[in-house]
Amino acid sequence: MKEKIRIFLDSDLLEKYLLGDTSTEESLQVERYIAMYPEVRKTYNELQENLEAFAKMHAKKTPEGLKEIILNRIRNERMGRRRFYRFAVAASIAALVFAGSSYFFWNQNQDLQKTNTMVTNKIKTLEEDMKVQLEDLRNQYIVLNNPNTKKYSINGNKKAKELKAVAYVNPVKKLSYINVSHLPELPEDQCYQMWAEVNGELVNLGVIKQFGDKERLMALPYGEDAIGYITIEPQGGNQSPTVQNIVANIDY
Template sequence: MKEKIQQFLESDLLEQYLLETTGPEESARVERYIAMYPEVRDSYLELQENLEAYAKLHAVRAPEGLRERILQRVRNERAGRRRFMRYAVAASIAALFFAGASFWFYNQNQNLQVENDLVNNKIRVLEADMKEQLEDVRNQFIVLNNPGTRKFMVNGNQKARELKAIAYVNPVKKLSYINVRKLPNLPEDKDYQMWAEVNGEMVNLGVIRNYEDKDKLMALPYGEKGLSYITIEPKGGNTTPSVQNIVADFSY
């Protein structure tokens, strides 16, 4: 029975249930386990508290003033339409200028349409960005709280003895993250850069620096045989890793 409960806890059903992504049968199974087994109920309550705290910590706010700018754009469009109607009446009276006025109004309407499309595109980009950030927060929550997650301590070599990092790998959800806790100082013309070799393919993960937020996680591409490096590169990063300048590496 203990093995059965342990297998259940190591799955991600509790996390999915909390995030409301389970189907009816899975939800019923989770609720049955919560009611029957105290250790499952304790894990559920702990995950619930962690999720609430994590969501508050990583709450995504819309850019300042976005709502006001959108409302002002709508007001301007409505005012533009009212002006259009007044000018149209005037143009019907002044038939002599009708052709020129119609052309001007057409241009005005086209400009309004272009501006409206720009606003709509910005809103869509913002929504997609927020969705991506929320998905990343969800994945981080699963990795940090799932019992099946493996943790690896990463230390620098002789070139960067003070380098400290922690890697988290969850084979159930196929998610990998790294938390770079400390990086030794570098000359101003140098940067640290993260790389990942997954299934024989090298991936550039970009420049990394010391963060004020020591709990910040960087996503790693997941693979059955993953290998990550941290190298010292010229300022701004490099297109290929400088193998002779590897300061830390770990496999997962």
């Protein structure tokens, strides 16, 4: 029985329930566990209190409007997903109508079927991308609201003194994000690029947009004793970091 409770507490169902992100079946399971097991009820109450206390203590440190931006993006992504489902149905109906029109238009129907296949494949690709984006937004929301999340302020070295960033690391959920709020201007032929060294492997996290969304969170690969870097590279990015051009170190 204790193992059953431990497995439940190690999952993220309590956090999802607090955020209103559980299905009907999951909500019933959470409510049943809270009612039946004192350990679960105690953890649930503590999590509620910790979330409220954490939000009050750190409200000023979180970038202004970030949570609202994330929630709006989630709603927009869901609306977009429903539009793509309707578009897929419409494309399929159109293909059936034209395919059965006439033998004399067989060649035209063949072209239409190819087009429909391309459209369907494109829709599937977009749906997969949207799933990934929704999962990323959900993880961001969890990290910003979870009491186990740690924040690390990051400043640039003498090559980029005005660089400002905040790393959010949650060792329980094994999630890491960074918000680069300010980057000094660079010449047009240079850019900032982010890297992470996790378990001995160097990961290229891509170019940081100098004039992009200041409230945007970038995902960092999670790992114990992970290290991140921000470097100055030629415009378009580099395949490996230019060590002498490291402008910020991120130990998370």
